[in-house]
Amino acid sequence: xxxxxxxxxxxxxxxxxxxxxxxxxxxxxxxxxxxxxxxxxxxxxxxxxxxxxxxxxxxxxxxxxxxxxxxxxxxxxxxxxxxxxxxxxxxxxxxxxxxxxxxxxxxxxxxxxxxxxxxxxxxxxxxxxxxxxxxxxxxxxxxxxxxxxxxxxxxxxxxxxxxxxxxxxxxxxxxxxxxxxxxxxxxxxxxxxxxxxxxxxxxxxxxxxxxxxxxxxxxxxxxxxxxxxxxxxxxxxxxxxxxxxxxxxxxxxxxxxxxxxxxxxxxxxxxxxxxxxxxxxxxxxxxxxxxxxxxxxxxxxxxxx
Numbered sequence: 001x002x003x004x005x006x007x008x009x010x011x012x013x014x015x016x017x018x019x020x021x022x023x024x025x026x027x028x029x030x031x032x033x034x035x036x037x038x039x040x041x042x043x044x045x046x047x048x049x050x051x052x053x054x055x056x057x058x059x060x061x062x063x064x065x066x067x068x069x070x071x072x073x074x075x076x077x078x079x080x081x082x083x084x085x086x087x088x089x090x091x092x093x094x095x096x097x098x099x100x101x102x103x104x105x106x107x108x109x110x111x112x113x114x115x116x117x118x119x120x121x122x123x124x125x126x127x128x129x130x131x132x133x134x135x136x137x138x139x140x141x142x143x144x145x146x147x148x149x150x151x152x153x154x155x156x157x158x159x160x161x162x163x164x165x166x167x168x169x170x171x172x173x174x175x176x177x178x179x180x181x182x183x184x185x186x187x188x189x190x191x192x193x194x195x196x197x198x199x200x201x202x203x204x205x206x207x208x209x210x211x212x213x214x215x216x217x218x219x220x221x222x223x224x225x226x227x228x229x230x231x232x233x234x235x236x237x238x239x240x241x242x243x244x245x246x247x248x249x250x251x252x253x254x255x256x257x258x259x260x261x262x263x264x265x266x267x268x269x270x271x272x273x274x275x276x277x278x279x280x281x282x283x284x285x286x287x288x289x290x291x292x293x294x295x296x297x298x299x300x301x302x303x304x305x
Contacts, residue, residue: 008060008104009062010024010064010065010301011024011056012297013300014296016038016070018038021035024301034056040088042080068111069086071160075152077095078108107304109303110156113152116142119254120133125287128250130147134238135258136182136257139185140186142161144246165177178234188210191203191224195223200222201221213228244276249284250285250286251284
């Protein structure tokens with residue numbers, strides 16, 4: 001791969017399950033110049049990226065491309081491995097294919113890691129060296145950043161705590177993983193199963209969403225309270241474990257379920273402070289993210305410091 005030119009433009013790419021955005025960085029933040037639906041076919045997506053980057057009116061010649069993409073993936077090899085959000089993207093060599101077509105360096109990174117890096121460099125954690133980031137949205141993702149560098153671990157899987165089964169920490173039967181217990185889709189699927197099993201609730205069976213679940217919780221609905229309170233405790237227990245294991249300088253919470261801090265950020269922080277086993281760890285701030293939809297783009301742009 002060619003080296004980036006000294007006076008060149010780095011572009012950040014955020015590939016999501018439904019949309020793809022591209023941006024370059026100016027004084028006010030990422031300037032999005034491309035926003036299109038993500039093609040189902042990886043080959044179609046590659047062609048779309050190549051055309052979008054070649055046609056872009058950039059402030060200087062293209063010098064490098066950083067990509068945030070759903071995992072699992074191999075960052076070093078630039079290969080996407082069957083991400084659940086991108087069915088059909090099996091062992092797709094996105095990084096090398098794009099680098100070869102454009103003649104510039106390309107770095108590929110897990111989207112949660114990019115979100116963590118974005119918050120660590122430009123967002124709520126910019127004044128801290130050791131950052132643990134968790135996004136609680138449709139799914140659940142985490143990232144770890146030390147001194148503005150993503151910690152990937154073996155196989156690039158550090159931070160993939162979404163797949164962890166918290167029941168394995170106690171004498172309990174094997175249960176669901178963190179995504180199934182505490183993400184937006186996890187809450188929805190729990191309520192759907194319980195309603196199908198005959199549980200009474202004010203949540204309409206034809207309209208089970210995170211919004212209707214949280215509304216039911218707020219109105220005192222027993223089922224809404226059960227699933228939301230359980231999710232809060234699962235998240236708090238997870239963060240307590242992370243605090244004891246990593247002792248980061250800050251925990252940053254992002255994602256749709258953290259937009260209003262009253263739903264998860266504030267109650268989870270309260271539970272963490274009640275449950276954490278070492279008093280000093282309570283001093284580690286747990287803060288809501290700042291960058292929201294731009295976090296992955298900021299992180300992708302920060303892959304080339």
